[in-house]
Amino acid sequence: MGERLLMKGNEAIGEAAILAGCRAYFCYPITPQTEVAEYLARRMPEVGGVFLQGESEVAVGYMLFGAAAGGSKVFTTSSSPGVSLLAEAMSYLAAAELPVVIGNVMRNGPGLGGILPAQADYFQATKGGGHGDYRCLVLAPASVQEAVDMMLLAFAKAEEYRVPVLLLADGMIGQMMEPVEFPVFAEPPSRYTSGHEEWATTGARGRGQHLVKTLFLNPDAAWAHNLKLKAKYDRIEANEVRYEAVDTQGEMDVLIVSFGTMARVCRTAMETLQDKGLKVGMIRPISLYPFPAQAIREAASRSRLVVSVELSMGQMVEDVDRAVQGKAPVRWYGKAGGLVPVPDDVSAAILGMVEG
Amino acid sequence: MGERLLMKGNEAIGEAAILAGCRAYFCYPITPQTEVAEYLARRMPEVGGVFLQGESEVAVGYMLFGAAAGGSKVFTTSSSPGVSLLAEAMSYLAAAELPVVIGNVMRNGPGLGGILPAQADYFQATKGGGHGDYRCLVLAPASVQEAVDMMLLAFAKAEEYRVPVLLLADGMIGQMMEPVEFPVFAEPPSRYTSGHEEWATTGARGRGQHLVKTLFLNPDAAWAHNLKLKAKYDRIEANEVRYEAVDTQGEMDVLIVSFGTMARVCRTAMETLQDKGLKVGMIRPISLYPFPAQAIREAASRSRLVVSVELSMGQMVEDVDRAVQGKAPVRWYGKAGGLVPVPDDVSAAILGMVEG
Amino acid sequence: MALTVFKKPEAMSKNITHYCPGCTHGVIHRLVAEALDELGLRERTVGIAPVGCAVLAYNYFTVDFQEAAHGRAPAMATGLKRTRPDLIVFTYQGDGDLASIGTAEIIHAANRGEKITVIFVNNAIYGMTGGQLAPTTMPGQVTTTSPQGRNVAEMGYPLRVADMLATLRTPAYIARTAVHTPQMVVQAKQCIKRAFDYQARGVCFSLVEVLSTCPTNWGIAPVESTAWLEQNMAPYFPIREYKRPEEA
Amino acid sequence: MALTVFKKPEAMSKNITHYCPGCTHGVIHRLVAEALDELGLRERTVGIAPVGCAVLAYNYFTVDFQEAAHGRAPAMATGLKRTRPDLIVFTYQGDGDLASIGTAEIIHAANRGEKITVIFVNNAIYGMTGGQLAPTTMPGQVTTTSPQGRNVAEMGYPLRVADMLATLRTPAYIARTAVHTPQMVVQAKQCIKRAFDYQARGVCFSLVEVLSTCPTNWGIAPVESTAWLEQNMAPYFPIREYKRPEEA
Amino acid sequence: MSRVTVDRERCKGCGLCVQNCPQGVLALSKEINLKGYFFASPVCQPKCIGCRVCGIVCPDVAIEVAVNGTQYHYFEY
Amino acid sequence: MSRVTVDRERCKGCGLCVQNCPQGVLALSKEINLKGYFFASPVCQPKCIGCRVCGIVCPDVAIEVAVNGTQYHYFEY
Amino acid sequence: MQHEVVFAGFGGQGIMLAGQILAYSAMEEGFNVVWLPSYGPEMRGGTANCSVVISDRPVASPIVPRPGTAVVMNNPSMERFGPAVKPGGCLLVNSSLVNLKCDRSDVKTILIPANQMAIDLGSGKAANMIVLGAYVGATGAVSFDVLTSFVRKKFASKPQFVELNVKALTAGRDLAAAAVRGGN
Amino acid sequence: MQHEVVFAGFGGQGIMLAGQILAYSAMEEGFNVVWLPSYGPEMRGGTANCSVVISDRPVASPIVPRPGTAVVMNNPSMERFGPAVKPGGCLLVNSSLVNLKCDRSDVKTILIPANQMAIDLGSGKAANMIVLGAYVGATGAVSFDVLTSFVRKKFASKPQFVELNVKALTAGRDLAAAAVRGGN
Numbered sequence A, B: 001m002g003e004r005l006l007m008k009g010n011e012a013i014g015e016a017a018i019l020a021g022c023r024a025y026f027c028y029p030i031t032p033q034t035e036v037a038e039y040l041a042r043r044m045p046e047v048g049g050v051f052l053q054g055e056s057e058v059a060v061g062y063m064l065f066g067a068a069a070g071g072s073k074v075f076t077t078s079s080s081p082g083v084s085l086l087a088e089a090m091s092y093l094a095a096a097e098l099p100v101v102i103g104n105v106m107r108n109g110p111g112l113g114g115i116l117p118a119q120a121d122y123f124q125a126t127k128g129g130g131h132g133d134y135r136c137l138v139l140a141p142a143s144v145q146e147a148v149d150m151m152l153l154a155f156a157k158a159e160e161y162r163v164p165v166l167l168l169a170d171g172m173i174g175q176m177m178e179p180v181e182f183p184v185f186a187e188p189p190s191r192y193t194s195g196h197e198e199w200a201t202t203g204a205r206g207r208g209q210h211l212v213k214t215l216f217l218n219p220d221a222a223w224a225h226n227l228k229l230k231a232k233y234d235r236i237e238a239n240e241v242r243y244e245a246v247d248t249q250g251e252m253d254v255l256i257v258s259f260g261t262m263a264r265v266c267r268t269a270m271e272t273l274q275d276k277g278l279k280v281g282m283i284r285p286i287s288l289y290p291f292p293a294q295a296i297r298e299a300a301s302r303s304r305l306v307v308s309v310e311l312s313m314g315q316m317v318e319d320v321d322r323a324v325q326g327k328a329p330v331r332w333y334g335k336a337g338g339l340v341p342v343p344d345d346v347s348a349a350i351l352g353m354v355e356g
Numbered sequence C, D: 001m002a003l004t005v006f007k008k009p010e011a012m013s014k015n016i017t018h019y020c021p022g023c024t025h026g027v028i029h030r031l032v033a034e035a036l037d038e039l040g041l042r043e044r045t046v047g048i049a050p051v052g053c054a055v056l057a058y059n060y061f062t063v064d065f066q067e068a069a070h071g072r073a074p075a076m077a078t079g080l081k082r083t084r085p086d087l088i089v090f091t092y093q094g095d096g097d098l099a100s101i102g103t104a105e106i107i108h109a110a111n112r113g114e115k116i117t118v119i120f121v122n123n124a125i126y127g128m129t130g131g132q133l134a135p136t137t138m139p140g141q142v143t144t145t146s147p148q149g150r151n152v153a154e155m156g157y158p159l160r161v162a163d164m165l166a167t168l169r170t171p172a173y174i175a176r177t178a179v180h181t182p183q184m185v186v187q188a189k190q191c192i193k194r195a196f197d198y199q200a201r202g203v204c205f206s207l208v209e210v211l212s213t214c215p216t217n218w219g220i221a222p223v224e225s226t227a228w229l230e231q232n233m234a235p236y237f238p239i240r241e242y243k244r245p246e247e248a
Numbered sequence E, F: 001m002s003r004v005t006v007d008r009e010r011c012k013g014c015g016l017c018v019q020n021c022p023q024g025v026l027a028l029s030k031e032i033n034l035k036g037y038f039f040a041s042p043v044c045q046p047k048c049i050g051c052r053v054c055g056i057v058c059p060d061v062a063i064e065v066a067v068n069g070t071q072y073h074y075f076e077y
Numbered sequence G, H: 001m002q003h004e005v006v007f008a009g010f011g012g013q014g015i016m017l018a019g020q021i022l023a024y025s026a027m028e029e030g031f032n033v034v035w036l037p038s039y040g041p042e043m044r045g046g047t048a049n050c051s052v053v054i055s056d057r058p059v060a061s062p063i064v065p066r067p068g069t070a071v072v073m074n075n076p077s078m079e080r081f082g083p084a085v086k087p088g089g090c091l092l093v094n095s096s097l098v099n100l101k102c103d104r105s106d107v108k109t110i111l112i113p114a115n116q117m118a119i120d121l122g123s124g125k126a127a128n129m130i131v132l133g134a135y136v137g138a139t140g141a142v143s144f145d146v147l148t149s150f151v152r153k154k155f156a157s158k159p160q161f162v163e164l165n166v167k168a169l170t171a172g173r174d175l176a177a178a179a180v181r182g183g184n
């Protein structure tokens, strides 16, 4: 580990991309993630990388495609409305099995909404804003340090599975400053995706054509392709579930499920509730897709109540509900529109549910 | 009811829009829905309406916005990749509470995919391809006649709730020809949304400013707006659940859940299974959002197995699973990529599950 | 008897704008409001606000408004005007909004000859998001996403929107003006009035590009910003009427 | 001793195309392949296929290919070329792809001066989807979405892409050519070679607009299509070199 | 006689009116308003010729100009 | 002597070569190929001057032209 | 009563229209009917097919996996639909373009040189009507009179067209009827 | 030990920077620290605030609903954060711009004419450093020496700037320390 630095989440995310070997970043400015772009506008030229501001998020989505299909590690960041404009490209990237990393520093919506923090793009991220059957690996950091660590993981997993990986950070992660340490690598990672020689479009010198496409006109071929993708998602579901469990041993009065910064607020709220004598545990999904359904189901079976706490009107709660399978009542608590419940709000709300 | 006509689903959908009073259609061509555009290119001028081919689906999304915010009933159709490009606009339309009707005649994906029928935009339609907390009322027809009837319903509900309504039709509905009858109205419906005088941007003559917006910078206002939307979605969930139940009385060996044309295939497959002595029932969700969770849960509690049959790699099955809440095992069967299981495929697969 | 010879126009509201000190967005707002007043159009006008510093434009006008998504104001204006041809519809857009993300929308609205008016505020930067490179940023100009200055070898030259749109065959009124001196403000007002007048008479699409300052993100005081505009932008972005529908 | 003086170029595959009889997409494919062969670029070239009738273009070339989303080929080319500057990257796009949905992408790729080559096939219609109005459709031309013919009062005039792009300040090679006569095919080949040559020498963005036929959706036989192009398109879409980087 | 009025709380102290007034009527004050801006105000009202230039350049409609009786204007606005 | 060869199964019978051959060497046949097209074929091979025009306009690379020995070409291609 | 037929060939051969005319005629006769097309992306020369279901009950599944009859207009269609025909069903083969053989003994195969017959009638484009006539001749799925009168009504504005097409329908019908009678 | 403070005012008043300098200094002293901003959409003149949490334990919730100290630079901030301060906490008010009163008796209110003091020091822009100095003076959240030496290091390239800022910090510190001692 390197020096301890005080850094804004957005800047730390940018630096982590460089550390992961990424030398190509395409973007379109949008609050509250613009500092990633501004940071990399400075840093990329310093490390011999490509920084390019595109004409729109739509174009950026396909700049990612072009670069990734050429074998390069590539990255973009945006925020909610901008990510909606990536929807078509997400489907194409997944269909073409391209390893890319996309950061969504979520703001409040719907529509233009506002620039305050939110977690209301959970559905979009985990169920796919684009068309067709595809999935992205979705990682949700809860601190600046975790955002850095996850960026490295994101590039590794994108490469391993050849899938788009989404870093889903609420606006607070992007905007807050916290101390952070960057790992130091003996050998800096390559700017190219490993194994890209087998499939990337690098010029048909001395070999047959490489072709990166998503059109499958023959339905049997299309079906085979869908099966291949599904098999990959099954592997991801089997191997890439990540979560943090806090105080979930034994019988519980309440099991909280919460992610990102909201989970940190819940952590403080838990203390209040525990002080009041309640047995409270929490599962913090770190991978939102694949969702830690089994861990939640298991814990829920030992709890009298499950509460999904989100900066949204209730999105993850559907996955929690599905995971729990009726083993305990499932409730939602949250805020949207940029309001962030404070620990006392959370503890009061949960107390109300337990007592009510 | 009028004369019995043999019509292509796409053309019938176009005619139904006109019947509903809609006099504004904006579109961008894409297979397999282009006949809606071609039909309305001819018909709209005949009825004094607006037909306009936009420069892209992105632009079309906001043409809808502009027209709807001006108080007009407005319609577009597209197909999967084109609908992904509407994702941002969907979020804006919902946020601005604009009544619009959007038809997605689904083709196979992901990516460019192909032009064959699919139902793989279920997630996108029901969980929201766009950012933030919003919902669309989603209706799924299973025949050309039902598509016509649902178009009328769609315009009525869009107006009633001021929400975007999505007609989610698999490619077969758009492409097939079936006999169809159009209702005859004594008084043709207005081309304007009823009650638009209260909020639409028609010029501030003799009144204060009307403003159609989605920005809420003040978090309290944003929260209030989100609560208002949520209350509306709650009302929709309470009042607009639609489904068809077939042979779901008593104890069942298998409960099939399937929508659109796939449900018709299942209907034939059911007969085969029933001939083999199995007790098979089916629930066909007509509204996909709101999802008929309660009906499914209730029926599932009387069934040994629940199977979600879809033209996708398994999307609705998540909602089925959530609905069933562990009351019966839930399985998925389906095809994607443009392959459509034939009745024998379905019955064989279900038989395998029952026996296996 | 005192006669007020200069005051807030009726189409403008009383609200104090959120713009930075010296930002000429405020001047351009007033010119639009004055034009609507003088042409008697206020009561049948609908404005479309962009995403950009002018996102809250509706707070400063007493006309109906819609608020667009970033870059899509011309598409919204198209939808509205086609369905309500009796309305006067204008969009108010920045250079990021119109010349970057909204490029397709403005070109096709112009090329279809939509009977709308576009007020295009070119301040050579993304104001609202804190000073990033715009397609109109000047060569060498430092922005947060061109920290070494715009390098034309990598990012190309600034996009001249009025020039580009003027090449379209479809009749239109296209002009570029500015508001950095009193003389230019007077001229800008004439252009804006003319643009609305063409719309009111159902003649054509009209667009007025207005060179504007962004003291905050240019990092210089308002009184120096006007000089910067004069010295840097005006030579590259010719101030003139490019196209009149009569000529087509 | 027989000497073959005309045959399939090496950069072209053996596959029979899916194009309709007489569709000049096939000619343009061959010209691209010949240009790559003659300039010795085949082995370091990557093509980007559009969405349009040429969506399967990769089946007909022996170079690496990416397949784009509708209209986004220039963005993909940008991503690829910026990260692999040693490659020769070209897009092959139709008029719906490039001049409608992909307007922003082509303008900004050109304006940034991306070192790519764009082969722009203008056949005045959406071929693949069955003959809808394109931005380039001729006045009065009947299409399935302009059943009364393109009405310029409602839909504006055809968009002249080469003319528009030639106004940009960033250096570029921009030409319009055609393939409806043997003479024009010979000239088109020169333009296409020149375009690739500029890229190979790292000079500039290059775009060749090629007027092409669509017998199927124009509803006339191939041998009449060439005459229709000559009589209707050629007068409106001037066939010439618009811009050379040396002039900038 | 002409009279220029600056709305102290609307003014953001940008100085454009000060820069452009041909008569030097206006100056930024040493005081700040509630937003912390050094607002403009007339320091030599009698010199005002009612030309409207200050109002025309003011981005904040903070200025009103009134004249007594009709008056010749150097330019149309 | 020059020789033009048409690949019968590649040909789609569009007639462009027929239209453009300056020597009238080619014609569409009365027979159809496996795709149902009336393919082109040389009806008067000896008249062929090896000018390559047929190949140049053929959208389907269905034509090859061969000449015996070197030959003067009227234009560069 | 339920008839299920697939018409398959290249795009541009007019087989979609043939299926539609059949569907219209069946509806005129009062049947429930579904016409369902399936295209490739090509405007011409690609593969395309449509299926028609004609039934006296409401049609549940519109999908026809094992048609009673398949009309195959080219080799790729023969490959795909030859094996799919229901045992006891009927395979109408455009022998002008199809040189693949179908070695099934459980279906009745009728060879129709449709392109050649159409050329002989004066327009290569009428091959679709020839096979449509043949289908009706072989199966009697709809009345031949309803079929021809529908065609007369539908194309009333183009009299030559009507005559050519009715001739083509008749020629196809006669050939198929003879084959069915004669046992091919 | 945990300090929670909110700095609130207009955008452009430099309060974000003030909070960051505090956070950096706290990190230099070895504390865990979170700086969290909240902006309006305006570049200038809009409302903006940031909170800083300084703790000797890992910081769970970064949200500061009830700060121990609020530094309010204008009237809107006074309205919003005046009532939010924890009982027993401290309210630092920029009396140059704030004319609203806070009638809470359970918090210590210190009036600082920050704009005026800054103007007197030679630059209106130093108001942020004055209130930062005051915050440290009032709470001792970080050592004043660490604070000034951080500022010296950070702005080393602009010596005049450093001097002005250190003066401003000192003036603020002194005023607040006196107020705390003197009971205001």
Ligand SMILES: Cc1ncc(C[n+]2csc(CCOP(=O)(O)OP(=O)(O)O)c2C)c(N)n1
Pocket: A028, A029, A030, A031, A057, A081, A082, A085, C051, C052, C053, C054, C070, C093, C094, C095, C096, C097, C098, C121, C123, C125, C126, C127, C128, C129, C134
């Ligand atoms: C889809 C989307 N992308 C990006 C943004 C972020 N954004 C808001 S305003 C803006 C740029 C504004 O610049 P400009 O149009 O020049 O207006 P100005 O502020 O300079 O007046 C951007 C990129 C957004 N709101 N939505």
Ligand SMILES: Cc1ncc(C[n+]2csc(CCOP(=O)(O)OP(=O)(O)O)c2C)c(N)n1
Pocket: B028, B029, B030, B031, B057, B081, B082, B085, D051, D052, D053, D054, D070, D093, D094, D095, D096, D097, D098, D121, D123, D125, D126, D127, D128, D129, D134
């Ligand atoms: C996002 C999206 N919108 C629409 C389509 C449908 N589509 C496919 S090709 C095409 C137009 C092709 O026309 P053009 O670019 O002119 O090419 P041509 O076929 O004429 O060569 C369209 C609209 C699509 N595939 N994706």
Ligand code: SF4
Pocket: C018, C019, C020, C022, C023, C024, C025, C053, C123, C127, C128, C213, C214, C215, C216, C217, H043, H044
């Ligand atoms: S950021 Fe620039 S454009 Fe925006 S209000 Fe401030 S000065 Fe004006």
Ligand code: SF4
Pocket: D018, D019, D020, D022, D023, D024, D025, D053, D123, D127, D128, D213, D214, D215, D216, D217, G043, G044
């Ligand atoms: S549809 Fe038109 S452009 Fe497409 S292949 Fe056929 S002739 Fe060519």
Ligand code: SF4
Pocket: E002, E004, E020, E021, E022, E023, E024, E025, E026, E047, E048, E049, E050, E051, E052, E053, E054, E055, E065
């Ligand atoms: S009206 Fe003219 S003279 Fe009077 S203050 Fe304004 S600018 Fe100066």
Ligand code: SF4
Pocket: C022, E006, E010, E011, E012, E013, E014, E015, E016, E017, E018, E039, E040, E054, E057, E058, E059, E060, E061, E062, E063
């Ligand atoms: S121009 Fe207006 S805002 Fe600027 S200083 Fe003068 S009165 Fe104040």
Ligand code: SF4
Pocket: F002, F004, F020, F021, F022, F023, F024, F025, F026, F047, F048, F049, F050, F051, F052, F053, F054, F055, F065
């Ligand atoms: S080479 Fe020339 S002369 Fe010979 S067949 Fe071809 S076009 Fe005719």
Ligand code: SF4
Pocket: D022, F006, F010, F011, F012, F013, F014, F015, F016, F017, F018, F039, F040, F054, F057, F058, F059, F060, F061, F062, F063
């Ligand atoms: S040009 Fe080519 S495809 Fe056309 S007829 Fe001649 S050989 Fe056949």
Ligand SMILES: [Mg+2]
Pocket: C094, C095, C096, C121, C122, C123, C124, C125, C126, C127, C134
């Ligand atoms: Mg700008």
Ligand SMILES: [Mg+2]
Pocket: D094, D095, D096, D121, D122, D123, D124, D125, D126, D127, D134
């Ligand atoms: Mg085209």
